[in-house]
Amino acid sequence: MKIIHGLHKDTLIEINGSYQKIGDIKVGDVVKGFDVHGVGVRDNKVVSVRTSTIDSHLEFTLSDGSKLKSSVDAKILTLMGEWISPINAFNNNRELHNDLHITSLRYVEESLDIVSI
Helix, strand or coil, rough: CCCCCEEEEECCCEEEEEEEHHHHHCCCCCEEECCCCCCCCEEEEECCEEEECCEEEEEEECCCEEEEEECCCCEEEEEECCEEEEHHHHHCCCCHHEEEECEEEECCCCCCEECCC
């Protein structure tokens, strides 16, 4: 299984049916995710959790006003089912799932605690 690199530990995701910080996730938890074959949303059992601190990160804002922080090598899912970097999604104005797009993107040279599952 490929590791998803890496979201800030306070990022809210659906874990075991409710929104919780990804930093609280444990092996065996169930998270909502998108099927990479375009079938839609599905439940995924967490098989590994890795935490780390990185020296720099991306900070981006989505069209619904939410803000995310991720590692520079993170990938996000587009409406067309492609996993691409936030940088490419922003530069090419790619639509993400749920009719969202990235409205601003910033490279930050500060440390950040991330979680990868």
